[in-house]
Amino acid sequence: MPELKAGEASLGVQAGEVNLKVQAGEVNLRVQAGEVSLAWRQWGEGDTIVLFIHGNLASKDWIELAAPHFPRGVRTIAIDWRGCGDSDKPAALPDFSNYSIAQHADDMLAALDALDIGFCHLATHSTGGIISTRMLLKQPERFGRVFSLSPVGPQGLAFTQENIALFARMKASRDFARYIMALTAPSLFEPDSLAAGAPRFRSDIGDRAGLFDHIVEQVCAVSDGIWFGTPDTLTKEAASGALKALMGTITHPHLVVWGMNDGVIPEADLKEMAALMPHCRFVAVPGIGHCLNLEAPEIYAGYFGAWFGGLSG
Template sequence: MDYDLLDTGGGDRAVLVLHGGSGPRSVTSIVEHFAPRARVLAPTHPGWSGTPRPDVFTGVDDLALAYLDLLDDEDLADVVVVGSSFGGWVAAELAVRDRGRRVGRLVLLDAIGPEIAGHPLRLPQPPPGAPGPDPADLAALRTYAGPGLADPKLLRRLARVRVPALLLWGEDDVVVPPAFGKAYAAAFPDARFEPVAGAGHLPALQAPERTFDLIDEFLA
């Protein structure tokens, strides 16, 4: 599959960065954090930022398998996969399906994906007068995520993930609250949940110092 891919090249470690519904700009700080010392791969999901979406790409699994193919094609191992929001859902599905053991660590930031009772996903509403999300990006999100913006089967599939996972959550997230994140983390065999004070749904942008300290500690 053809898609836009930022590849920084070089570095001692490979990091795959998967953006959320607000597009590639939402993970720029993550890419910049890792780029000096790692090879960072940051694809733009087909359908975002004006990129075409193939008609056969209709689910999160299509993205997960495409990015696993990327890791296979590049023959990468011990890859750190970092996913924010919707990208976290893609990252989780990728880890579930990683039969080739390409993934070494998983970092999810305020990820959506599973259906968790009592915690429906609430898309953020822009303040009055502020621009809302790009309609084409929102349409792509709904195409991949489905009408419920969640997969009721994902939570139980996470038991297949054998790599350590770190789930970071903005304490003020109103899209998927910390209680959602704690339930998400509990479904992994080996996961750590960390709240991030002073952050909402995008902790890497809203509280970068604390967010990257936690990520670096996890990967050390």
């Protein structure tokens, strides 16, 4: 039996390198993926397993308000990337190779191995989309359906020096980081406040305000491998064109959902995915920015449920 302390319980499962810690009502799970320990959590139970892969500057918590609306019979797992959320934050190598898209994909595959998950479906957001592309190409038989919210597609995403300078400014200023994050979820804020550079929540958004503020705190704590490694590796993916050339070979059914006020992901990239990938459907949602899972979690859950509900595994 594990040792129990007042207010804290811990459980170690050596075979899968899985640890559970419960303290002050909060559940944190950890899984060893190679040299890093990754934080994860889950919602629901069932034979259908969905892995949620978050985007850059993000975390597993982005589906917290949506998950209670997911269909019965679905077990949803979300894992923080290395450098994000509650996962380990190793120092970045000079070439950012330990924060590459390929490395994040390998981390997710290793985590699935440690959790003894041989087959699952994928739900992704933003940069999680291109991470999933590498996973699908590396182990195609391991995955079923894919639900991609405003994904960085196989085309990659080229960053300019101005974009990278913006990330540096976000790292240096919490207020500026909050402003830029607000621009990715514009429907949560009064339009005049965004125009003035001082985001003010709309009065009717309820729990979404608290989740957004929690997310901003997480953004400010990501590693340099995320701040600067992600722009570097996404630009390299775009310049390579290797994944884009393989789009026609990805036969996993994809549902791609994009907010029409998204200023991050070009609509043309997602339409290209739908045109070139054999089983890919594209849906545009009006009134939403880059973050449907934060801006309208019930609507996000509706697409999630329509895509994954009722599956046999």
